Amino acid sequence: MPTFPLTLAIITHNEADNIARCLDSVPFAAEKLVVDSGSDDDTVAIARAHGARVVRQDWLGFGPQRNFATTQCTHDWILVLDADEYLSPELAAELEQRLPQLMAGDAPAAYLRRSSIYMGAPMRWYRPAVGERMARLYHRQRARWSDARVHESLRFDGPAPTLRAAFNHNNNPTLPHKQLKVLRYSELKCRDWLDKGKPVRMWQAPFVFALAFLKDYVFRLAFMDGWRGFMIAQTAASYALYKRMRYYEMVNNPESVARAAAVLTRHQIDR
Known part of the structure; x- marks a missing residue:
């Protein structure tokens, strides 16, 4: 070639x-x-x-x-x-x-x-x-x-x-890989939100998981891939919800930003 x-x-x-x-x-x-x-x-x-x-x-x-x-x-x-x-x-x-x-x-x-x-x-x-x-x-x-x-x-x-x-x-060759990525990506996304001063809207939280799961499982056809599709939809919905919970914590407990960064670095999942 x-x-x-x-x-x-x-x-x-x-x-x-x-x-x-x-x-x-x-x-x-x-x-x-x-x-x-x-x-x-x-x-x-x-x-x-x-x-x-x-x-x-x-x-x-x-x-x-x-x-x-x-x-x-x-x-x-x-x-x-x-x-x-x-x-x-x-x-x-x-x-x-x-x-x-x-x-x-x-x-x-x-x-x-x-x-x-x-x-x-x-x-x-x-x-x-x-x-x-x-x-x-x-x-x-x-x-x-x-x-x-x-x-x-x-x-x-x-x-x-x-x-x-x-x-x-x-x-994400294993589910632990995916869960570690959720922690890492959530932290990075929430820091972007913090820099931009994004409003905290925890009232959305009860709906976020259900809507995100429905979008992936039904409208994006994850259900057609059997239990693997269910797991993809579930972890995507969990990620959508966890980001919002973590951002609420960052805003209301600012010292959690540094403390979380330290523990993620210690476990080598901060990058």
Whole structure:
């Protein structure tokens, strides 16, 4: 496969189990960049062994960390993957065909589709896990990541094409992985709310869980994926509710912000 003047950019922290597969799935990238926030496993060594240049950067939050990675790339065109994601052979072949025309044009970005593997098997019906459209390929002079600590998005103006084939996401391989992510993402999201002075609306709490569960389980077709679909809908609804409870605590007990940060850091789930 030919190489293209494109950088694969990945942000990592303790991703030794995933990073090799992610890097190896993009053989056409002229540069592979890993921005690591202090891994204490073999992530860095494995990344280098698989052809990546590694840059060390303390954790800034998802949006700022991705923007920092953008500044470290050699090439203007950048493909972003998480360490637990990897290109399918079909998408790699499609990119090989379409990249020359895309890179020669003036499009700011391109959308890729993501297919999720949950509890060891692909989801078949749950809509966010089957062909979810995500902007992951972009020109750094025409697009920029939002500064959100979590749930960041790529911002750009103008139309962007969508590729047909999907990349894969090994999403939360166990329920403990998911629960730890809920703690981490909730903390980051609530700090964003705190910075913006978002009003506390605990009166919504009794409805949040039920509505979030209904949205995922029924309208997003999670029920079609059996008990795995039920578990996805339940954990999504729990996340929606927990964020609001945690934000209430931050506002009404400000010292809980630092105390929670200390315990999350101690258990290495703060980034």
